[in-house]
Amino acid sequence: MTAMTTDETRAPAPVGFWASYGAAWKRTPGSAVYLLAVFALAMVSLSVLASLFWTGVGLLILVIGLPLVILTLYIARGFGVADRFMLWLTGLPTIDEPEWNRDKPEATGFWMTLTRPARNAHYWLYLVHGMVVSPVLSTISFVLTTVWLSVGLGGLTYWFWGLFIPRDRGSDWGRYVIDAVPWLFDGWSSWAVEVVLYLAAGVVFTFTMPWVLGGLARAHHAVARGMLGRWRSDDLVAEVRAEAAARGAVVRAEDVALRRLERDIHDGPQQRLVRLQMDLAALERRAEAGDGDAAAELAREARGHAKAALDELRALSSGVAPPLLQDRGLAAALAAIAASTPLAVHTDIDPAVDDAAESEVARTVYFIVAELLTNAVKHSGATAATLKAALRPVAGSAPMTLDVWVVDNGRGGAVFAAGHGLDGLRERVAGLRGQFVVTSPAGGPTSVGAHIPLVTPA
Secondary structure, three states: OOOOOHHHHOOOOOOOHHHHHHHHHHHHHHHHHHHHHHHHHHHHHHHHHHHHHHHHHHOOOOOOHHHHHHHHHHHHHHHHHHHHHHHHHHOOOOOOOOOOOOOOOOOOOHHHHHOOHHHOHHHHHHHHHHHHHHHHHHHHHHHHHHHHHHHHHHHHOHHHHHHHOOOOOOOOHHHHHHHHOOOOOOOOOHHHHHHHHHHHHHHHHHHHHHHHHHHHHHHHHHHHHHHOOOOHHHHHHHHHHHHHHHHHHHHHHHHHHHHHHHHHHHHOHHHHHHHHHHHHHHHHHHHHHOOHHHHHHHHHHHHHHHHHHHHHHHHHHHHHOOHHHHHHOHHHHHHHHHHHOOOEEEEEEOOOHHHHOOHHHHHHHHHHHHHHHHHHHHHHOOOEEEEEEEEEOOOOOOOOEEEEEEEEOOOOOOOOOOOOHHHHHHHHHHHOOOEEEEEOOOOOOEEEEEEEEOOOOO
16 A cells, blocks of 8 residues: 555644634625514515414314415415525525425325325425424514624714704713722713723624624524434435436337337338248249249349348347447447448547447437437438537536437428427436437427436446
8 A cells, every 4th residue: 555645644734713703794685684574574474374374273173274285385485495495595505405205106085195295294394384383483583683794783883863852860871880880980970981882892702703693603504404304214305206207208218219129120020031932832833844034033032032121130139239349348339330421420539338238328329320320311311410428527426427419400490299209218318317408499400319328336
């Protein structure tokens, strides 16, 4: 094992007190605005949610009760989202959106849709937050915020605005302080004592304001993260739903591919084999009749039909499991497709795709590229195309992405249509949790991209 360098072993330099204090002060205005605004939001949410919810509970025996409760849950979600949105004022980390639909894909129908919020714990937590937790916490934070703002800012400026306050014996509290501690303020006027004490309080409260307001903002953020944020189980639910959608896309894509393969076999090799069978029967009759020239002609025709049927079967089989893809890898197979296409195809293929793409991904990419180039030849009127395949790293822990682009200079106008080629290709890519993008304005060019996430090797 190699020794670590000095830079690698050096611990991060500690942040100085004044630097951290200055950073806290930068967040203080936003925190103050949030703490004042969230109190108003909490009071509104308390009045609205409590009125609607308890009215709905009281009317549950009637038909109108359940919709009122469901409506209350949706409104509670709105108040919670507003609270989460306002937290950006504090400069604290963003709270992720929870998974609002935790039902299974097969859970459909009117009543399942209507009662969906009632079966989701997030809605009930949002209701408790908006009707109980937020009003209590916001009231406490509002009181402390107003005290710190008024004493801090008011104390620092009392020397100015205090001059405009009418003074009489009842409000001359500086005189009481002088009488209480004459040894401290001997010879001072009551006005001077008031200014000094207000100023001292203002300095203390202003100096501690970033910590107090920042702490209150962090308390709101912690509560919101626990009650209004995303759970780990939400990620699992989203993953299961994505897997189910991908599995359904694969099933639909394979069904379309099988139907197309069946149609191609019926219209091509099957017809030629039927013709071959008829030619062989005719050849047998001519041979029995001793007509050698006619029998030879029929034999030549039968051999031509057999060769054509074999070529078509080989082409169909190469689209399902091309031997070149198995033997030499994806890069070579894509290059071979480009070379065999009756277009001028410029290729830019990263050789690293061979090791990165699994067999299922490689077969799908091969099929997509073959289909796109075939479409460009048959339907676009293109004279040239570009094929690009490359790996793209993704920030964070996300897997690497395989990007495949096919761009032609045809007439454009390609669109998705149910049951047609592009829609089937999109289903295939969706089955691999990828994205299929088509840009094809009228007049061209047509740009089609497949972006497929790759499983990171263990």
